[in-house]
Amino acid sequence: MPIKTEPFYLNLGPQHPSTHGVFRLRVELDGEVIVNVEPIIGYLHRGIEKLAETRTYTQVIPLTDRLDYVASMTNNLAYCLSVEKLAGIKVPERAEYLRVIFSELMRLANHFLAIGAFLNDCGALATPLIYMWREREKIVDLCEMTCGQRLLFNYMRVGGVSQDVPEEFMPALKKFVAEMPKFIGEYEQLIKQNEIFLARTKGVGILPKETAINIGASGPVLRGSGVNWDIRKKDPYSIYERFDFEVPTGEVGDCYDRFWVRLREMRQSVRILEQAIVQIPAKGPIRADVPQFFRPPAGEAYGHIEAPKGNLGFYVVSDGSIAPYRVHIFPPSLINVTALADMAIGWKVADLIIVFGSIDVVLGEIDR
Amino acid sequence: MTVVTSGEDLAKKIAEAIPGSVISSDKTSVMVDAAKLAQVAEFLKNTPGLDFNYLNFATAVDYIDYFELVYRLLSMEHNHSLVLKTRCYDRENPTVPSIVSLWRGAYFQEREMFDMFGIKFEGHPDLRRLLTWEGFKGYPLRRDYL
């Protein structure tokens, strides 16, 4: 006679320590095995899209900082790119380089945190996280040097950047870039061959290639599944076509591949930074001549960038006034979370946390 | 570089396959009839040579007279993109066919549109509010919501 059982519902979150923010997972369990996962979001919803409709184009920039607050300059960049597309503004050379430098620094900063937090989810008590945090601190220092902020930078402007970097920035950046490969190598040695780490991540939470494309995943989640799709290569924005770098991809699409893609991406970011430091013009304007209250012609534009977490897009509609008619933010995290159920069903609770950590979401971006 | 497919050329192909579906087209986008959206989307996804296998984003804009739904489709194979649009004139009870069965990436985005604009998607497996709570009154991103 079969034993009568009933499903066991568990609410992970919204205040669960490993959900990377206020995120709730409603998990249906059979013992420890996950039968169903339903993400419930909206705890950090601030209505940024609505707020943007009542502000001028420049005033929207600080709002975008609050999206992916781990790598906030990339949000600035994506928004500015789409407004520039809309208004047909050309960005000066030096500003383009500064934008690339900062967006690659942000990619590094994000991946530091993503990998560190991922290992924390694996149960490695904070040590890998804090090693990463130490390096991230250097990037934050570089940003503080430039714009005085440490979290929400509000640095990019429509038509350039808000201010030039100070004198001491370039030497500090060179030092940072020179040290980075050694640190990444060290970290690889620490983590990559750890037997327990491999046992926890290899083959766990596989996202097949077809599913990844069908759900519209992007960033390391998509590339981890073996799809060579990087907007910096496939649809270059800013001046990315001038740099020589590779797009790392995974093979099977498990948690390990996503981790490994991120780690190798960090090396590529360092490569881009090395080239940018050499190529950047020593002097020049850093901002196009854009008035404070400008009126782009009526129309619409979609600008997207390869943000650290994936494809970040802004769909901006103008009605010819000083405020955007509609700003739609397309965040990568929201779409990547769609894949969570595919990856986690059939695994244990502990794996759910790891899979969720390997997606690398930030709630400011999901909820907007 | 992602090639932006000419909407005019594509409109002809769509009109051939599904007569009466295309309303208008310009260089970058195709406007289709809301009732035939699902068919057009399926045609775009499954026709060899087009292969729009990747839904980049889906959103809606409230133009007060009508809602405009914008879908940006992408083909990873050919690296070309298309903006597919449709309009929904009913303000009280706007209804559009869902495309979740074709691109599952639309799952959350359609729920968000339902939440923010009140657009109902026929065929969506679980159409509930996404960002606001259950029992929230009104649709925040409509222009008349204050």
Added chain:
Amino acid sequence: MTLLDQFQKMLMTAGLPDWAAYLVPALVGIILIIAVSLTLVIIFIWWERRLLGRFQLRLGPNRCGPEGILQPVATGLKLLLKEDIVPAKADKILHFLAPIVVFVPVLMIFAVVPVSEGAILANLNIGIVYVIAISSISTIGIFMAAWGSSNKFALISGMRTVAQMVSYELPVVLSIVGVGLVTGSFSMLSIVQAQSIPFILLMPLGGVIFFLGCLAEMNRSPFDLLEADSEIVAGYHTEYSGMKFAMFFMGEYGVALAYSAVIATLFLGGWSGPLLPPVIWFLIKVVLVFSFTVWMRATLPRLRVDQLMSFAWKGLLPMAVINLVIIAIEVLVVPASMLWLMVILNFAFAAVLVLLWSRLFTLGGGRVEV
């Protein structure tokens, strides 16, 4: 003849009635054990936090007292003042009893740990069996806490605990049997006295198995599944606050300390050592073992529950059985004067077995069709 026995004899000759001569030394011994072990636990909490701080590029507690040594006291005071919250749907009696059931056996373990020659509360001739038996009681306490607090995280943790404890008891006991075979006794005193060579050299595999089993028994990383903070919040003590939580906390560190002491006794030669007084030697060894577990905690990720199980049943248990058979044969065959031969043989066997088992180790897997 332990110190307390001598004390008892002295009282009897002084003319106390029999019952008093038995009761007074027992009470003195109990109070001593509680005082010393709790103080040690507090110091070890501080030590772990400082050490973890060092591993993690930070300072650790350094404000209360010299080098922050009073930090655990401050923490304890804070916990004393905290409100004791009992969930509305909790099983009140179990919820109340659980911390006690977890904490008391930990103190009882210390009764048989030989700190130095004769300094021991009770020299049981089955001392080590007593340790294993007593420490298993904590499992019931943890499950009581998990069930009694009517919290789903706690329940998952409780289920994990029972599975983990039951599985790891077997390899632990089997490796102790090896020690018993060589010593010819289960008394902690005779085990220490028998170690002309520390048993970690004499039976390395047994030592490693015992150490790993103990890690699982004392819920330290990488086997800290029952309070995996990134998965199930705080496990079985999610719903505990104030002094009840402090008792779990102290109990946990008490177990860690007790097992460190047992490992030091069984495999590292206990109090024996040149020059320094025995107590110091003993403490040094305990601190070394404890620091090693802290090091592992700071470095290693956590195993998953099914991996934990298969590690116990497919890895440690067969190896422990083989190790036991090998040692049994060696005890019969190798003469007592040629222990070095046993050391060499056992190291060879350990290497071969570990290599063999690492072949069986496969990555991936663990998905269940639902």
